[in-house]
Amino acid sequence: MPASVSLHQLSYSTPDNQPLFSGLDLSFGNERTGLIGRNGTGKSTLLRIIAGQLQPAAGSVSEQGTLGMLKQLVQVAPDATVADQLGVAEALARLDRLEQGLGDMDDAAEADWTLPGRIETALADVGLPAYAPDRPLATLSGGQRTRLALARLILAEPDIILLDEPTNNLDADGRRAVVDLLHRWRGAAIVVSHDRALLREMDAIVELTTLGATTYGGNWDHYAERKALELAAAEHELSTAERKVAEIDRKIQAVAEKKARKDGAGKRKAAKGDIPRIMLGGMKDNSEKTSGENARLANRLRGDAAEAASEARARVEILTPLSVTLTPTGLPTGRTVLQADGLTGGPEGVPPVIRDFSLNMTGPERVAITGPNGSGKTTLLRMLTGALPAVSGTARILVPHAMLDQTVSLLDPALSIRDNFLALNPDADERTCRSALARFMFRADAALQQVGTLSGGEMLRAGLACTIGGNHPPQLLILDEPTNHLDIHAIEQVEAGLRGYDGALLVVSHDADFLDAIGIGRTIALAMNAN
Structure with a gap:
């Protein structure tokens, strides 16, 4: 029977009772499926529920076939070996005992x-040499x-x-x-990833x-x-929806103008004494009643149309990528930005990892x-x-610059985004600050979030x-x-921001799609030094 995973009415909430998903019905067949979504939607949690590491609040998971989950070690035990990581330590020890004549x-x-x-x-399949099993x-x-x-x-050799x-x-x-592993895989695979090159190997998203x-047949490009x-x-x-709102507004205006003309004509006739007094009273009552009914109908129609337009606008805002217009840097085309000559060095106490590196950026x-x-x-x-500090050689940056490392350490985690902006841009006023943050989708109270609480x-x-x-x-x-640990939506936002930047960029990244999206013109590949 083909391998499969089925989720039925699955619900789960975080320990602080924030719901991640509710009543989720989903099936994964004997194919490669990419699981995507914004940070915080519960992708990793869903994998752990499927693996049996977490229990859902409600619903069930059924599986056809054996299951294996990628285990990544953050901390390594001092005595852990390659055999331990491969899960074969006991099996190899058994073979060793038999070879020595000590087995039972x-x-x-x-x-x-x-x-x-x-x-x-297996080691060759993942691009590794034949490590000794007892290697630390x-x-x-x-x-x-x-x-x-x-x-x-x-x-x-699991099925899933x-x-x-x-x-x-x-x-x-x-x-x-x-x-390559997923390209060769013939069982079921569920892959949480923001790596678009990897997602192109999927059969479904x-x-x-x-x-x-929502399930999309096909790979990442088809999904996009x-x-x-x-x-x-x-x-x-x-x-x-917006045209409908405008059309209703025009009709309301036309009805109001027609009524005003009619009421004006009636008043002129009444002034001449052409209409009996008893009829005037009836006409006034009918006019007021009609006006009230027309106003209520117009308000209801306009309210429905405005609500539809608001909902449509919200969907567009959700689907539209970030687009950023930035202040020009004023960097001239021929200006030397960075110079490095014969740079050699590395962390203290180890042989230099960088040797005789030179670079000129203009x-x-x-x-x-x-x-x-x-x-x-x-x-x-x-x-x-x-x-x-370098052991030898020189490096100079000749223009104003900023560096965003993997932890964005130039931001103070104890301060709000707004306060960090003002600290780094001391000549900016409140209006400039709020306008700049809004361009990067930190509007209103979102700008007041403490940096240490951000994803x-x-x-x-x-x-x-x-x-x-x-x-x-x-x-x-x-x-x-810059793209480590970011979901695809966040990566696309960063790409949009960098496309609008007209200064020089020096980027370390393994993400080829990201580098292509931000218009990298030159790539310098570092090699491993034999120390």
């Missing part, structure tokens, strides 16, 4: 002599440990796999390993919102086309720094900005608003992995 009948009955070969194949896990990078977790799934942001923190090779879940059609339909509906150039995990991309940015996407958007949204944006903006 149970060992002989349960021994899997194909395991060493399958381990080697702490000696591997986060990206290498993620690949080991993928290899564990391959070894387990659940992957939660599998490409986070992976370099280009690691991302390709995940894409499920979008989770506060209103429920459907959403564009939905936006066009919503805009047409809004246009129709004008509003957009440059990306790429490279495998551990090649020193973040270290390089810190050296270029002077946050980390990752909101944090980066607030950082962009506070740095490039004012009257004097920096002429060079430096970004370190």
